[in-house]
Amino acid sequence: MAAPLCVIILAAGKGTRMKNMLPKVLHPLAGRPLIEHVLAVADALLPTRIAVVLAPGMRDVEDVVGRSPLAPVVVLQEPQLGTGHALMAAGSALPGLGTVLVMFGDTPLLTSATLRRLVEAREAENAAVAVLGFRPDDPAGYGRLRVDDGRLLEIVEDRHADAVLKRDAACNAGVMAFDTARLGALLQMLPLHPEKNEHYLTDAVAAAVARGWVCITIEGPVSEGIGINSQAQLAEVTRLLQERLRAAALAEGVIMPAPETVHLAVDTEIAPGAVIEPYVVFGPGVRIGAGAIVHSFSHLERAVVAQGAEIGPFARLRPGSEIGEGAKIGNFVETKNMTLAAGAKANHLTYLGDVSVGTKANIGAGTITCNYDGFGKYMTQIGEGAFIGSNTALVAPVMVGAQAIVAAGSVVTRDVPEDGFAVARARQEIKENRAGWLRERLRRRKNG
Ligand code: UD1
Numbered sequence: 001m002a003a004p005l006c007v008i009i010l011a012a013g014k015g016t017r018m019k020n021m022l023p024k025v026l027h028p029l030a031g032r033p034l035i036e037h038v039l040a041v042a043d044a045l046l047p048t049r050i051a052v053v054l055a056p057g058m059r060d061v062e063d064v065v066g067r068s069p070l071a072p073v074v075v076l077q078e079p080q081l082g083t084g085h086a087l088m089a090a091g092s093a094l095p096g097l098g099t100v101l102v103m104f105g106d107t108p109l110l111t112s113a114t115l116r117r118l119v120e121a122r123e124a125e126n127a128a129v130a131v132l133g134f135r136p137d138d139p140a141g142y143g144r145l146r147v148d149d150g151r152l153l154e155i156v157e158d159r160h161a162d163a164v165l166k167r168d169a170a171c172n173a174g175v176m177a178f179d180t181a182r183l184g185a186l187l188q189m190l191p192l193h194p195e196k197n198e199h200y201l202t203d204a205v206a207a208a209v210a211r212g213w214v215c216i217t218i219e220g221p222v223s224e225g226i227g228i229n230s231q232a233q234l235a236e237v238t239r240l241l242q243e244r245l246r247a248a249a250l251a252e253g254v255i256m257p258a259p260e261t262v263h264l265a266v267d268t269e270i271a272p273g274a275v276i277e278p279y280v281v282f283g284p285g286v287r288i289g290a291g292a293i294v295h296s297f298s299h300l301e302r303a304v305v306a307q308g309a310e311i312g313p314f315a316r317l318r319p320g321s322e323i324g325e326g327a328k329i330g331n332f333v334e335t336k337n338m339t340l341a342a343g344a345k346a347n348h349l350t351y352l353g354d355v356s357v358g359t360k361a362n363i364g365a366g367t368i369t370c371n372y373d374g375f376g377k378y379m380t381q382i383g384e385g386a387f388i389g390s391n392t393a394l395v396a397p398v399m400v401g402a403q404a405i406v407a408a409g410s411v412v413t414r415d416v417p418e419d420g421f422a423v424a425r426a427r428q429e430i431k432e433n434r435a436g437w438l439r440e441r442l443r444r445r446k447n448g
């Protein structure tokens with residue numbers, strides 16, 4: 001692409017059909033808000049500029065957009081009078097030359113390859129407008145592309161489309177490439193549709209044709225064009241994206257016997273040869289090393305699992321968990337902001353939060369790091385080779401030295417030195433032959 005490229009992402013709509021307070025473009029999809037998917041694909045085109053059109057008050061969306069490395073320009077549209085009006089609002093963000101590529105914040109599955117094809121087709125034909133078409137299984141709600149003799153003549157919104165268009169025509173995927181030099185003239189020609197009180201961007205095609213300018217369309221893959229207006233469409237897009245992510249992981253050599261049950265995030269990194277058992281869920285920011293095994297029903301988020309480590313079944317790795325080489329996290333273990341060094345084990349029923357565990361330490365069943373006193377969070381340190389007996393409460397801040405042993409059932413409030421043995425529980429008493437006596441007493445009390 002030789003000519004300059006400017007990408008404008010429209011995301012000011014209210015998203016009322018989602019029936020949720022959350023702005024539509026902040027709905028998460030595979031561990032990332034919708035708008036970030038669109039920004040990422042725009043970024044891959046290496047445009048000279050990206051602008052995002054938002055409505056005033058969409059602070060949370062502005063924050064997400066602001067985190068993008070591309071430093072997009074945010075343009076505010078007020079009131080929201082349709083997609084055409086949104087692009088008019090972005091007028092000042094437009095350069096004078098090349099192509100303006102308009103994308104919607106609610107269409108996250110597009111690939112840069114398809115977008116590049118659209119931009120190149122527009123340039124090759126010197127078209128005023130090039131539109132991406134596709135043929136979804138359910139075309140309801142999409143504009144239809146009226147084409148004659150290879151030329152795009154107009155886009156007819158679903159509610160105005162006749163039976164022939166509804167039967168035969170491709171749908172508008174919402175991506176339009178404009179010749180920047182002619183865009184301003186087209187925007188001035190967009191009528192107001194009184195029934196919705198909106199200017200439709202799609203009317204730019206008929207406007208261009210009326211001026212004798214060429215418009216074209218290319219068709220893209222069905223799986224890329226789906227726009228999200230409802231929760232059902234978000235679920236459908238999630239399904240398609242998950243298929244894409246699983247196929248990529250399998251192609252890399254990840255072992256997944258039931259991939260259709262595994263939920264990945266867009267940034268999940270799994271080394272070849274790692275095993276992901278059925279029903280594992282990855283939130284954002286997870287890395288799994290070679291030869292590691294994640295057993296069924298585990299949930300991981302912002303966690304690193306080194307090679308040869310074993311997780312689950314039924315484990316929960318929360319943000320900041322780092323599991324070392326060959327280490328083990330067993331069933332019903334929850335971790336957060338912690339490191340478990342190589343070869344260490346926490347095999348059953350444990351909470352490890354704000355803690356560092358040394359190499360080959362063994363954390364007994366039911367151990368809890370008491371890291372929170374209702375006000376602050378405190379750290380626990382467990383040295384290498386330490387042995388923490390079952391059902392121990394480690395009241396942070398506290399340290400257990402290397403090779404130390406803590407007796408089962410202890411409540412540890414003071415540091416245990418290296419090689420020390422700590423018992424912190426009531427001493428056991430035995431009263432011979434008292435069980436029968438006690439039972440008789442209790443029976444009498446019950447019977448009055
Ligand atoms: C739109 C297209 C339709 C196409 C479909 C593809 C129009 C008139 N219709 O319909 O032809 O098939 O997308 O998914 O363009 N937005 C604003 N400001 C506004 C209104 C909308 O920024 O005033 C943004 C929305 O946030 C959204 C995008 O524009 O990201 C599309 O708006 P939406 O209302 O979802 O359009 P559709 O009805 O899906």
Ligand code: CA
Nearest residue numbers: 106227228229
């Ligand atoms: Ca839409």
